[in-house]
Amino acid sequence: MGLYYEDLHVGQSWKSAARTITECDIATFAALTSDMHPLHTDAEYCRTTEFGERIAHGFLVASLASGLGFRLQITDGTITANLGTSWKFKNPVKIGDTIHLIMTISEMRPSKSNPSQGVVGRSYEVRNQRNEVCAIGEVFVLFMRRPAVQK
Numbered sequence: 001m002g003l004y005y006e007d008l009h010v011g012q013s014w015k016s017a018a019r020t021i022t023e024c025d026i027a028t029f030a031a032l033t034s035d036m037h038p039l040h041t042d043a044e045y046c047r048t049t050e051f052g053e054r055i056a057h058g059f060l061v062a063s064l065a066s067g068l069g070f071r072l073q074i075t076d077g078t079i080t081a082n083l084g085t086s087w088k089f090k091n092p093v094k095i096g097d098t099i100h101l102i103m104t105i106s107e108m109r110p111s112k113s114n115p116s117q118g119v120v121g122r123s124y125e126v127r128n129q130r131n132e133v134c135a136i137g138e139v140f141v142l143f144m145r146r147p148a149v150q151k
Contacts, residue, residue, distance in 0.1 A: 002078035004146040005118035008105050016068035016101040018129075021056050023095050029060040055092040061099070061135045062087050065126050068101040075141075080117060083140040091134045098129040106138065110145075117142045 030040050038045040039055055046054050062085070069075075093099060107121035124137035 002076040003074045003143075004078055005108070005110075005120065005143040006146045008108060008120060008143070010105050010108060013102060013104040014072050014074065016072055016103070018098045018100040019064060019068060020098040021064075021093055021095060023054075025060065025064075026054060026056050026095065029057055029063075033057070033059070035059075051092050051094070053094055055094055056097075058087065058089040058135065061089065061093050061126055062137060064099065065101045065124050065135065065137065066139075068099075069103050069122075069124065069139075072103065075143075078144045079141050080144060081142040083119065083142060085137055085139045087135060087137040089135050091128070091132050093126075093128065093134050097134075099126050099134060101126055111142060114142075116145050116147075118145055119143075 026040055030036050035057055037057075039049065039051070040057055041054065043054055046052065102125040104123045104125075105120060106123040109119050111117040111119055120141055120143050122139045122141065124135070124139055125133055126135040126137075128134050
């Protein structure tokens, strides 16, 4: 079981395992989303750009960050909803880059509509093997509150 709302505090932080981005990751994401922009799919075109090679989709990086966050196992069975996300993409993620997530609790408040839940803001920072920030995000979720003990 994951952590409950009461187990969290603002400033609490975790670092995920790392994951290397492959050509197959980018091609599969392009096919799945129908986003065939040449920055992701055309090596010859990319040689003429500032990146010099194909780069991962921003939303692929955000999706992988979500999965890396899940693998921390702090949310297993205790998150009830994703309320929203926002992302900024700072540096490209290229084939062969290895990324990891640093997730930090940025804000917390009890739910106004359901006293058995709490709203938690989590700051996401995706870094590569050179410790460069590639993406930053803010993800708001509903966490379950610890059940009251029956007397």
